[in-house]
């Protein structure tokens with residue numbers, strides 16, 4: 001039995017797969033995250049017969065749990081414990097219908113023109129300026145109803161950030177997000193129980209289904225099938241939700257194959273398919289992140305941190321210097337891993353969270369690079385990364401500015417959570433530590449923004465895809481996830497991935 005939606009399409013879930021099966025389509029899309037969902041909808045709306053394959057299951061609000069670690073175990077790959085080697089850094093990718101959009105903070109930020117100018121100039125990309133992409137950003141924004149976070153759901157965490165920035169004369173603004181009717185519950189990370197977040201599973205995927213697409217959840221694509229230099233379909237297996245236990249075999253024949261499995265999974269799929277599309281040697285190379293640094297500030301007045309849009313305010317003041325400041329919130333159990341102290345001391349810090357806010361900065365990390373490699377067994381990637389010493393001063397600057405904003409907003413205590421820095425800082429004089437020399441190892445890095453592992457480049461010898469996401473080496477094979485970014489987007493990547501995917505859809509439809 002399949003769940004039928006209005007229109008011709010349908011979504012199939014794990015319990016419905018009773019035997020090995022095959023599908024036939026004009027276009028097979030792998031991955032239902034922001035990039036895959038957009039391209040699937042646009043192609044279905046253009047009249048193409050689309051099959052969208054997603055390894056994860058659909059997850060409904062009744063299944064969201066506020067327990068951060070339980071939620072990570074169920075919704076994130078490797079139970080949320082994926083890390084890089086070299087520079088050890090946790091990084092999270094979701095496994096569910098909607099991909100990262102289900103667990104992310106819905107921040108939709110357009111990069112400034114200098115990002116795309118860099119891409120066009122240094123990666124020989126044609127027609128990929130901000131002006132070229134603006135119609136695609138606009139179309140996605142209109143579809144999702146992307147709008148600035150309304151004042152009613154700022155809450156003290158966001159308001160204090162705005163106050164601190166204003167006192168210092170720094171620009172700041174409410175974040176534009178893909179939400180409708182946000183109630184400021186601050187639980188974006190574990191899934192929006194209010195169903196206000198317009199994640200892909202409640203926006204583009206149902207629209208694709210209404211336009212006729214078939215959506216197969218709990219199907220892990222394991223290999224891209226080719227004949228000569230042409231992609232002709234996919235092969236995979238049904239997998240049990242949350243355990244990954246393998247089941248029936250799945251085969252898809254398709255005239256066009258679009259990979260949107262995310263920048264960790266797509267290179268692994270290509271490597272497992274006979275090192276496909278890798279004439280340039282760039283598949284799995286150039287892995288970049290936005291490593292983040294977070295600081296907690298404690299105020300005299302209660303901050304009611306559970307209330308307010310999860311990440312409702314940001315400052316682009318230092319974007320050209322290599323970092324972006326944002327408000328942050330996560331379940332207390334997740335936030336607490338950064339708190340110092342043991343026993344009573346640790347409890348004291350936990351107790352102070354009712355008067356605290358956490359703000360973070362994401363660093364463009366453009367000098368730092370890593371690599372994705374397939375493991376011998378399975379599709380989980382082996383990740384290596386080296387945080388470049390040239391990016392350390394940027395992290396330091398970011399941590400310093402976060403502390404300054406906290407002090408300007410009235411925080412009496414700062415908890416920087418950095419190795420070799422006092423557990424608590426109390427005033428401007430304590431910030432000197434950030435003006436001296438620091439080392440990468442002092443920062444407990446983490447990043448949920450990853451890209452560049454199948455980068456686009458105008459020169460087929462130096463990149464995997466062209467500006468439209470078309471693989472240089474394989475006909476009928478396209479990539480649209482964040483892996484195609486040629487370099488860091490400097491801002492949160494989801495919106496850019498969706499705009500690029502929206503543009504690619506036109507080219508796939510015409511192919």
Ligand SMILES: Cc1cc2nc3c(=O)[nH]c(=O)nc-3n(C[C@H](O)[C@H](O)[C@H](O)COP(=O)(O)OP(=O)(O)OC[C@H]3O[C@@H](n4cnc5c(N)ncnc54)[C@H](O)[C@@H]3O)c2cc1C
Pocket residue numbers: 030031032033034035036053054055056092093094095096097098099100101103104105106107108109189219220221222260261262263265266269311379448449450480481482483491492493494495497
């Ligand atoms: C906690 C968190 C918060 C974030 N906050 C923001 C934010 O507010 N704003 C922002 O811009 N970015 C944010 N990001 C990053 C953003 O979510 C990602 O950049 C974005 O989701 C990437 O989209 P994608 O389509 O490239 O890949 P993904 O979203 O990773 O989607 C890939 C999909 O492919 C599926 N898949 C993978 N392999 C296979 C396979 N073999 N077979 C079938 N399916 C497969 C996966 O299960 C997944 O659903 C956040 C990320 C996280 C984890």
Ligand code: SF4
Pocket residue numbers: 106179181182183184185186187188189191192193194195196197308309310
């Ligand atoms: S803050 Fe709460 S209501 Fe608003 S989008 Fe996030 S989870 Fe949903």
